[in-house]
Amino acid sequence: xxxxxxxxxxxxxxxxxxxxxxxxxxxxxxxxxxxxxxxxxxxxxxxxxxxxxxxxxxxxxxxxxxxxxxxxxxxxxxxxxxxxxxxxxxxxxxxxxxxxxxxxxxxxxxxxxxxxxxxxxxxxxxxxxxxxxxxxxxxxxxxxxxxxxxxxxxxxxxxxxxxxxxxxxxxxxxxxxxxxxxxxxxxxxxxxxxxxxxxxxxxxxxxxxxxxxxxxxxxxxxxxxxxxxxxxxxxxxxxxxxxxxxxxxxx
Amino acid sequence: xxxxxxxxxxxxxxxxxxxxxxxxxxxxxxxxxxxxxxxxxxxxxxxxxxxxxxxxxxxxxxxxxxxxxxxxxxxxxxxxxxxxxxxxxxxxxxxxxxxxxxxxxxxxxxxxxxxxxxxxxxxxxxxxxxxxxxxxxxxxxxxxxxxxxxxxxxxxxxxxxxxxxxxxxxxxxxxxxxxxxxxxxxxxxxxxxxxxxxxxxxxxxxxxxxxxxxxxxxxxxxxxxxxxxxxxxxxxxxxxxxxxxxxxxxxxxxxxxxxxxxxxxxxxxxxxxxxxxxxxxxxxxxxxxxxxxxxxxxxxxxxxxxxxxxxxxxxxxxxxxxxxxxxxx
Numbered sequence: 001x002x003x004x005x006x007x008x009x010x011x012x013x014x015x016x017x018x019x020x021x022x023x024x025x026x027x028x029x030x031x032x033x034x035x036x037x038x039x040x041x042x043x044x045x046x047x048x049x050x051x052x053x054x055x056x057x058x059x060x061x062x063x064x065x066x067x068x069x070x071x072x073x074x075x076x077x078x079x080x081x082x083x084x085x086x087x088x089x090x091x092x093x094x095x096x097x098x099x100x101x102x103x104x105x106x107x108x109x110x111x112x113x114x115x116x117x118x119x120x121x122x123x124x125x126x127x128x129x130x131x132x133x134x135x136x137x138x139x140x141x142x143x144x145x146x147x148x149x150x151x152x153x154x155x156x157x158x159x160x161x162x163x164x165x166x167x168x169x170x171x172x173x174x175x176x177x178x179x180x181x182x183x184x185x186x187x188x189x190x191x192x193x194x195x196x197x198x199x200x201x202x203x204x205x206x207x208x209x210x211x212x213x214x215x216x217x218x219x220x221x222x223x224x225x226x227x228x229x230x231x232x233x234x235x236x237x238x239x240x241x242x243x244x245x246x247x248x249x250x251x
Numbered sequence: 252x253x254x255x256x257x258x259x260x261x262x263x264x265x266x267x268x269x270x271x272x273x274x275x276x277x278x279x280x281x282x283x284x285x286x287x288x289x290x291x292x293x294x295x296x297x298x299x300x301x302x303x304x305x306x307x308x309x310x311x312x313x314x315x316x317x318x319x320x321x322x323x324x325x326x327x328x329x330x331x332x333x334x335x336x337x338x339x340x341x342x343x344x345x346x347x348x349x350x351x352x353x354x355x356x357x358x359x360x361x362x363x364x365x366x367x368x369x370x371x372x373x374x375x376x377x378x379x380x381x382x383x384x385x386x387x388x389x390x391x392x393x394x395x396x397x398x399x400x401x402x403x404x405x406x407x408x409x410x411x412x413x414x415x416x417x418x419x420x421x422x423x424x425x426x427x428x429x430x431x432x433x434x435x436x437x438x439x440x441x442x443x444x445x446x447x448x449x450x451x452x453x454x455x456x457x458x459x460x461x462x463x464x465x466x467x468x469x470x471x472x473x474x475x476x477x478x479x480x481x482x483x484x485x486x487x488x489x490x491x492x493x494x495x496x497x498x499x500x501x502x503x504x505x506x507x508x509x510x511x512x513x514x515x516x517x518x519x520x521x522x523x524x525x526x527x528x529x530x531x532x533x534x535x536x537x538x539x540x541x542x543x544x545x546x547x548x549x550x551x552x553x554x555x556x557x558x559x560x561x562x563x564x565x566x567x568x569x570x571x572x573x574x575x576x577x578x579x580x
Binding site for chain 2: 007029032033035077115116118122135147156159162181182189190191205216
C-alpha cells in the first residue's frame with residue numbers, strides 16, 4: 001500500500017482545502033449528526049444535505065468519480081443489513097412486483113441507504129481535503145487527548161508499513177500454494193499474523209530507540225499552531241445555522 | 252460488524268458513545284501513568300494498532316467460498332493488557348471510519364463499544380475467568396485465549412445485533428441469529444488465529460508475553476487437567492444451552508422466509524453483484540466477508556457453530572495440554 005493512498009488529493013489547493021481543520025471537522029460532524037437524526041420521509045432535507053456535500057465537492061475541485069466511488073463502497077453493506085426490512089415490518093403494505101412490502105420497512109431501508117451514503121461522503125470529503133496530520137491537529141484543537149492523537153499519528157504512519165508486510169506474507173503463502181478452503185486452515189493465517197506481530201513489536205523497539213535519540217520523553221512535540229481565520233468563522237456562522245434550521249424544519 | 256451511519260438511533264448511539272468514551276478515557280489515563288515508567292509504550296501501542304489493522308486484512312476461509320477476518324481484540328489484550336487493547340481497537344476503528352468510510356463517523360461510539368470495550372475488555376475478562384478453570388500452565392493460557400477469542404467475536408456481534416434491534420433498524424429475530432450465528436463460525440477462526448499468534452510470539456520472543464516465563468510448560472498434573480476440562484466443559488454447556496434457548500425462537504422463525512424470498516426474487520443475484528463491486532474496491536479482500544457471511548443460513552449456522560466450537564474446544568484442549576486430558580464418557 002503506497003503512502004498517500006488514504007488521504008489522496010488532500011494536498012491539493014482549494015477554498016475547502018484551505019479551511020481550518022477544526023472548522024471542517026465541526027461541519028462534517030454537524031452535517032452527519034443532522035442527517036442521521038432526520039426522519040427518512042423528509043426527502044427535501046436529505047436533498048439539502050446532499051446539495052451541501054455536492055457544493056463542497058465542486059468547490060474542492062476533487063475528481064467526482066473518485067469521491068462518489070469511495071463513498072458508494074458503504075452501500076452494499078448497508079443494503080445487506082437493511083434488505084430484509086420491507087419483509088419484516090408490519091403495518092401498511094404496498095405491492096411491488098407481486099410482493100407485499102411494508103411501507104415502514106421500505107422507509108427505514110431508504111433512510112439507511114441515504115444516511116450511510118451521506119455519512120461516508122462527508123468522511124471521504126473531509127479526508128480528501130485535509131492532510132491526515134492537519135486533521136489530527138484539528139482534532140487535538142477540538143480537545144481530543146494528546147496521547148490518543150500521538151497514537152493515531154504513529155499508527156497512521158505504520159499502517160502502510162505493516163499492511164505492506166501483511167501483503168508480502170500473503171503473496172509468499174500464495175506462492176507456496178496456500179489456497180485455503182476450510183476453516184482449520186486459518187491456523188496458517190494465524191502463524192502469518194504471529195510473525196507479523198513479532199515484526200511489528202521489534203519495529204516498535206527500533207522506533208523507540210530512534211525516537212529516544214531525538215529527545216522523546218513520552219510526548220510528541222506540538223505541530224505548527226492552527227490559525228482560525230475570518231473565512232473559517234464566516235463558514236461556520238453561515239453553515240451551522242443552515243444545518244440547524246433544516247434539521248428543525250424536518251421533524 | 253462495522254456499523255455505518257444511519258443504522259443506530261440517537262439515544263442508543265449517545266449511550267454507546269458515552270460508555271466507549273468513558274472506557275477509552277480510563278484506558279488513556281492508565282496508559283499515561285504507565286508511560287512515565289515505560290515511554291516505549293507509545294510506539295508499541297501504535298505498531299500493535301497497525302498490526303491489528305493489517306492482520307484484519309488477512310482473510311481466512313469459513314467454508315462455502317466465503318471468508319472471515321481476524322478481529323484481534325483478545326489477542327491485543329493478552330499481549331498488552333485489556334485497557335491498552337481497548338485503546339488499540341479504538342485507534343483502528345477511528346482510522347477505518349475516517350479513511351475507509353468503514354464504520355460510520357456517527358456510529359463510532361457503537362463500534363468502539365462492540366469491538367473495543369466488549370471485544371477487548373469483556374473478552375479479557377472471559378479469558379481471566381476461563382484461566383481460573385483451566386490448569387495454570389501454558390496450555391491453559393492458550394486454551395483460555397482461544398475460548399475468550401471466540402466469545403469476544405460472538406459477544407461483539409450480538410451487541411451489534413442488539414443495537415440495531417433497539418434502534419428499530421433490524422428486528423432482533425433477524426439480526427441476532429444472523430450476526431451471532433455467522434460469528435459463531437468466524438469466532439472459531441478468531442480462536443485459531445489468536446492461539447497461533449500467541450504461540451508464535453511465545454516461540455520467537457517469549458519475553459513479550461509478560462506472564463509466559465512464569466507459566467510452567469510441563470508441570471500440569473493429569474488429575475488437575477481432567478478436573479479442569481470437565482469444569483470448562485460444564486460451564487460451556489450451560490452457556491451454550493442458554494444461548495440456544497434464547498436464540499432458537501428467533502432462529503426458527505423468519506430468516507428462512509427471507510432467504511426463500513431472496514432466492515425467489517433474485518436478490519441473491521443482486522447480492523453477488525454487490526460482491527463484484529466489493530472485489531473491485533480499494534481493498535479486494537477487506538470486506539467480502541460481510542457480504543458472504545450474511546448469506547449463510549443463519550439458524551443452521553448457529554447450530555453448527557455451537558457444535559463445532561465444542562468439538563474444536565475439546566480438540567484444542569487435548570492438543571494444548573499434550574493429550575493429558577482424556578475426557579471420556
